Amino acid sequence: MPNxxxxxxxxxxxxxxxxxxxxSGPAFNxxxxxxxxxxxxxxxxxxxxxxxxxxxxxxxxxxxxxxxxPDVNAIYIATPPSxxxxxxxxxxxxxxxxxxxxxxxxxxxxxxxxxxxxxQTRVPCFVAYYRRCLPYFQKVKELIGSGAIGKVTSVQVRxxxxxxxxxxxxxxxxxxxxxxxxxxxYFYDLAPHQIDLLQELFGxxxxxxxxSSNQGGLYETEDTVSASFQxxxxxxxxxxxxxxxxxxxxxxxxxxxxxxxxxxxxxxxxEDIIMHNEQGRHQFHIENPEHVQLPLIQSVVEHLQQxxxxxxxxxxxxxxxxxxxxxxxxx
Numbered sequence: 001m002p003n004x005x006x007x008x009x010x011x012x013x014x015x016x017x018x019x020x021x022x023x024s025g026p027a028f029n030x031x032x033x034x035x036x037x038x039x040x041x042x043x044x045x046x047x048x049x050x051x052x053x054x055x056x057x058x059x060x061x062x063x064x065x066x067x068x069x070p071d072v073n074a075i076y077i078a079t080p081p082s083x084x085x086x087x088x089x090x091x092x093x094x095x096x097x098x099x100x101x102x103x104x105x106x107x108x109x110x111x112x113x114x115x116x117x118x119x120q121t122r123v124p125c126f127v128a129y130y131r132r133c134l135p136y137f138q139k140v141k142e143l144i145g146s147g148a149i150g151k152v153t154s155v156q157v158r159x160x161x162x163x164x165x166x167x168x169x170x171x172x173x174x175x176x177x178x179x180x181x182x183x184x185x186y187f188y189d190l191a192p193h194q195i196d197l198l199q200e201l202f203g204x205x206x207x208x209x210x211x212s213s214n215q216g217g218l219y220e221t222e223d224t225v226s227a228s229f230q231x232x233x234x235x236x237x238x239x240x241x242x243x244x245x246x247x248x249x250x251x252x253x254x255x256x257x258x259x260x261x262x263x264x265x266x267x268x269x270x271e272d273i274i275m276h277n278e279q280g281r282h283q284f285h286i287e288n289p290e291h292v293q294l295p296l297i298q299s300v301v302e303h304l305q306q307x308x309x310x311x312x313x314x315x316x317x318x319x320x321x322x323x324x325x326x327x328x329x330x331x
Contacts, residue, residue, distance in 0.1 A: 006304045010037040012072035012096075014063050014087050015079035016050040019101060024078070024128065025054065027294040034301045040066040063087055067094050074099070074304065081106040081188075082181045088114050088314075092123040099126045099300055103192040104317040106183030108325045111318040118314055126300045126310060127317035129196040131267065133295035136286040139273060140265050141201060143284075149277055150260025155202070155231075157194055157239035159267075160249045167218045177219040183321075184328055185221030186243040187212070194239070194254065194267050195320045202231045204319050210327030216244030227327040 011028050013020060016039050028036050038058040041047035051059035060066040067075060067090055075091040077084055077100045084105045091098045092114075104127050105111045118125045131137050144152065166174045175181045176189045199205060210227035214220070225241040242249070252266040261277025273284040289295065296312060303310035325331045 006073060007033065009034045009074050009301050009304055010072055011035070011074050011076050011099075012037055012066045012069060013039040013056075013076045013078060014066060015077065015101075016041050016046060017078060020050075020076075020078050022291060024076070024101075024130075024291065024293040024297065027291040027297045028076070030291070030294060031298045031301045033305055034297070037072050038066050038069055063090065067091050067096065072096070077101060080175050080181045081183050085110040085113050088125055089117045092117050092121045092125065095121065095123060097124050097126070097304055099128065099297070100314070101128045102196070102317070103127075103183065103188065103321055103324070104314055105321060106181070106188075108318065108321040108331055111314065111321045114314050115318060124303070125314040126296075126303075126312055127314055128293060128296065129193065129200075129312050129317060129320075130293040130296040131193055131197055132200050132312055133299060134288045134292060136265075136270050136273070136288050137197060137200075139284055139286050140263070143263060143273070143275060144201060144256065148261065148275060148282075149256065149258030149263050152202070152235060152256050152258045154257040155198060155235065155237035156255045156257070157198075157237070157241075158251050158253045158255075159190065159194070159240070160242040160245040160251050162247045162250065163216060163218055163223075163244050167216075170218075173219050177221050179221050182221075184324070185219065185223055187222060187225045187241050187328070188324060190268070191225075191239075191241060191324060192320050195323050196317070197267065198237065198254070199231075199316075199319060202233065202235055204232050205229045205237075205323045206232045208323045208326040210329075212328055215242075218244065222328065225327065229323065229327075 036056050039051050039056050040060040044061045047059040074097045077087045084100050088098045177185045208229040212222035212225045215224045223243045227239045229237050252269045256263045264274045275282040299310040302308040
């Protein structure tokens with residue numbers, strides 16, 4: 001049977017952490033035909049406070065109760081990755097479309113589970129790789145497509161940052177460095193955006209390998225990663241990530257080398273895009289919306305209303321986990 005047309009998307013949030021405060025949460029009420037109906041947190045105090053601050057009609061401390069709410073017809077999952085598969089499957093089996101924070105799950109195998117249920121139930125699952133839709137990265141895609149740097153012959157990713165203050169607290173480490181919750185360390189939290197963008201630009205990565213180690217000794221998961229990979233068209237790439245560097249070494253850069261020039265851009269800091277080619281040096285300053293997930297959330301809503309098609313789904317997101325798990329030696 002065909003998927004239903006939703007005139008109004010009434011969202012239920014599972015999780016109401018930091019990402020929902022500005023990046024995503026407010027955007028659900030800004031898209032025509034979309035509004036937040038309920039929110040859930042295992043902490044009753046957190047759920048009720050969030051609902052009150054954001055004028056959300058209902059709150060729950062149990063995910064099943066939120067999913068079963070007849071006035072909620074779509075689910076946003078904003079919890080750590082280890083619970084993504086469980087909540088996504090619960091929602092899809094209840095017939096409710098899902099929008100999941102990235103990465104899709106804490107392992108490639110869990111991503112496959114999500115896809116099987118989505119296929120069986122014919123309920124769509126979308127993933128918050130919102131950078132694909134941001135003006136900044138649309139400009140990068142436009143420059144590549146125009147041939148401004150010619151044929152891209154090499155991709156290089158470099159990321160380094162010093163430890164965060166919470167990383168020194170051995171008795172209460174952030175969930176992002178706990179493998180059983182996050183799937184890995186900070187690499188598993190940040191690299192998905194970079195890998196997803198590169199696959200959006202150059203197609204799927206079909207070969208990947210890497211080396212990871214713990215150089216800082218602040219937590220058990222990897223804090224330094226080096227990788228090599230290759231896209232389906234033969235384009236090679238490499239990457240290095242260090243989350244225990246000195247502040248002076250901080251960098252957030254992807255460099256695309258072409259046969260007629262090269263292009264540099266950032267993924268997290270949105271530094272000006274810099275391009276060098278036969279015409280000289282070019283600099284582009286691109287502003288993104290205040291709530292950065294807004295363009296993607298609008299695309300998801302329009303897909304559910306059957307006025308457009310959103311391709312930022314669990315199928316495309318699964319390959320990101322495959323690449324990360326290959327780099328970390330998990331598969």
